[in-house]
Amino acid sequence: MTGAADLPVPARPRLAVAAEPTPAQFAQWLTDLAFGGAGWPVLLARLAEATGRDCRLVAETGELLAASGSASGSAVDPEALRGDRVRCADGWLGRSVPVGSGGRRLGALLLAEPVGTGQLDYARAAVTALLIEAVRREPPQSPAPVGADGLLRALRDGTGDRSPAGQANLVRAAAAYRWRLDQPHAAVALGYTGAQRRRWASALTWLDRPVLADGRLGWTLLQGDAEREVARLRSRLEQIVGAGQVRVAGGRSVTGPAATPDSFRDARLLLRLLLHRSPAAELTELPFERAGLAQLLLAVPQDRLRWYVDLHLGPIAQRDDLLRTLDHWLATGGSRQAVSEQLHLHRNSVGYRVGLIKRLLGVDPLHPSTAAVLRTALVARELLIAIADGG
Numbered sequence: 209m210t211g212a213a214d215l216p217v218p219a220r221p222r223l224a225v226a227a228e229p230t231p232a233q234f235a236q237w238l239t240d241l242a243f244g245g246a247g248w249p250v251l252l253a254r255l256a257e258a259t260g261r262d263c264r265l266v267a268e269t270g271e272l273l274a275a276s277g278s279a280s281g282s283a284v285d286p287e288a289l290r291g292d293r294v295r296c297a298d299g300w301l302g303r304s305v306p307v308g309s310g311g312r313r314l315g316a317l318l319l320a321e322p323v324g325t326g327q328l329d330y331a332r333a334a335v336t337a338l339l340i341e342a343v344r345r346e347p348p349q350s351p352a353p354v355g356a357d358g359l360l361r362a363l364r365d366g367t368g369d370r371s372p373a374g375q376a377n378l379v380r381a382a383a384a385y386r387w388r389l390d391q392p393h394a395a396v397a398l399g400y401t402g403a404q405r406r407r408w409a410s411a412l413t414w415l416d417r418p419v420l421a422d423g424r425l426g427w428t429l430l431q432g433d434a435e436r437e438v439a440r441l442r443s444r445l446e447q448i449v450g451a452g453q454v455r456v457a458g459g460r461s462v463t464g465p466a467a468t469p470d471s472f473r474d475a476r477l478l479l480r481l482l483l484h485r486s487p488a489a490e491l492t493e494l495p496f497e498r499a500g501l502a503q504l505l506l507a508v509p510q511d512r513l514r515w516y517v518d519l520h521l522g523p524i525a526q527r528d529d530l531l532r533t534l535d536h537w538l539a540t541g542g543s544r545q546a547v548s549e550q551l552h553l554h555r556n557s558v559g560y561r562v563g564l565i566k567r568l569l570g571v572d573p574l575h576p577s578t579a580a581v582l583r584t585a586l587v588a589r590e591l592l593i594a595i596a597d598g599g
Contacts, residue, residue, distance in 0.1 A: 231333040234258060238337035243379070243390040243464040248274035248341055255334045259319060259327040264302060265338060266294075267315040289316050305331045307338050314342045336372045343376030344390075356385055356418030364395070364420065364427050366469035378465040385418055387429050394434050394496065395459040395468065396441065397475035398426035399483060402453035411448035415441065425479075427472065434458050438495040455482050458495040460503070474506050480594030501587040510595060513588040520585040523568040533561040534573060535586055542574045 229237065238251055252263050256276035264275040270284040279300065288294045294304045294316065302318030305328070317338065319331045359381050362368035368378050379389045387393060398419070400408040405424070412419040412426050420427040430437040442456040457478035459471030474496060481502060482494045496503060505513065517525065524530040532551060537558075540546040544562075548555045562573075571578045 228258075231329040234330055235333035235336055238334055239340065239466075240464065242337040242340040242344075245390065246337075246341070248338065249276075251334060251337050251341065252276040255319075255330060259323075259330050261323060261327055262300075262320040263331070264296070264300070264318045265307070265315065266296075266318065268313060269315075272296075273315065293321065294318055303328065303331070305335065307335050307342075314339060339372040340376050343373060343380070357420050359385070360418065360420035360427055360429070363389075363429075363465060363468045364472040368465065370466070375465050382429075382465070388431060389465045389468065390463065391431065392461045392463050393429055393431045393468070393471075394461045395471040395475040396428050396430050396438065397457045397459075397472075397479035398428070398441065398445065399455040399457075399479050400424045400426075400445075400449065400453060401455065401483075402449055404449065407449050411445050414448060415444060427475075429468075430458065434461065435495045435497055438493050442493050452492065454492060455479060456493045457482050458497075460496045477506060477591065477594050478502065480597050481590055484590055484593055484597070501584055502591060505584070505588055505591055508588075510592065513592055517585050517589045517592065520581055521569075521589060524565060525589070530561055530565055530568075531586070531589070533558065534565055534582065537562055537565075537573060538579055538583055538586075 238254060241251060241254065248265055252265060252274055253276050255263050262275070262277045264279055265273045266284045266289070267273055268286060268289065270286040270289070272279060272283055279296070279298070283297050284294055289304060292304055293301060295301045296318075301321045303321055303323040305317040305319065307314040307317050317331055317334060319327060323331075359378070362378065363382075368374060382389045398412070401424075402408065408424065409421055412421050415428070417428050417430075428441075430441075438456050438458050442454050445454045445456075446452070457475050459474035459476075459478070462468060462471045478494050478496065478499055481499075482491060485491060499506075521531070524534070533547065536547045536550050540550075544555050544558045547553070547558045551558070553561075566572060569582075571582075573579060573582055
């Protein structure tokens with residue numbers, strides 16, 4: 209007769225999803241949850257749902273840190289953590305996955321036996337998120353691990369420590385400057401077009417946040433209402449260096465330090481785009497939220513952008529006069545008078561240029577489907593110029 213103790217432990221119900229994520233996708237999802245503030249109980253609950261097995265997190269000392277189910281006070285003999293299978297004080301048996309990185313070791317993640325290879329892969333994928341929460345629980349260090357310039361440079365260039373502990377240290381270092389990298393934030397690129405470089409350098413120090421100065425450029429971070437903050441930064445700097453001499457661009461909002469370099473790249477390219485579009489003072493700020501088509505095209509590989517531009521603008525790609533005319537023709541909906549005033553051309557000259565554009569491209573620029581394609585190609589061309597200009 210089979211005893212109750214010999215009966216298999218019923219598996220927890222698995223999540224009903226259209227397609228199971230890969231371990232790498234699951235790891236990224238849990239990491240995002242950790243940076244978003246999810247604690248160990250939530251992370252373990254998500255792991256239990258993905259694997260169908262209960263799980264426990266124990267410290268190196270044998271202390272139970274968290275569990276996906278009810279396991280209060282179920283300590284573990286520290287010596288038992290050296291093995292692949294660990295039995296807790298309440299008789300619960302789990303497969304052990306070490307939780308540590310480099311010189312940092314938290315303890316072990318236990319997944320209820322029996323455990324298959326796929327379930328074990330998910331458990332290993334959860335380690336990074338568990339370590340992020342471990343670092344968050346540590347008392348803050350003072351002073352910050354790195355100075356403001358070093359922190360901004362590491363975030364801009366993506367040269368910081370990419371390990372879970374290193375990423376958590378960046379979160380902690382940024383908190384010293386009132387930046388929450390585990391919350392939505394965006395990079396900002398500041399540009400100066402005037403001649404008084406010393407005044408510009410001084411103006412950057414008067415902002416209400418650290419700024420990494422780099423000649424005529426400056427780099428910082430913002431949180432909250434991006435459009436309002438971009439406008440406020442530009443206004444504050446112009447009060448010191450003069451109106452119309454400052455350009456400010458913002459990158460997309462991201463969460464977690466690993467994604468911050470992407471936001472800095474967006475801000476850098478949008479600043480170049482802004483300087484290309486407006487060498488004078490007509491347009492002085494470009495938050496990511498107002499970047500239009502560029503919001504999408506920033507993520508497109510350069511060779512794909514180049515192919516698209518060549519395909520749709522090839523016959524006039526070397527004719528700046530025709531490209532400017534096409535840009536204004538599309539923007540004004542085909543108003544010869546408006547284009548004439550904007551480009552300081554005679555109306556007949558506008559008509560001649562538009563006729564030449566139609567012949568060379570073989571399309572009517574104002575046809576709805578054609579207009580969208582040409583507008584996209586013009587923006588893609590601007591981005592390529594921005595990239596080539598040191599973006």
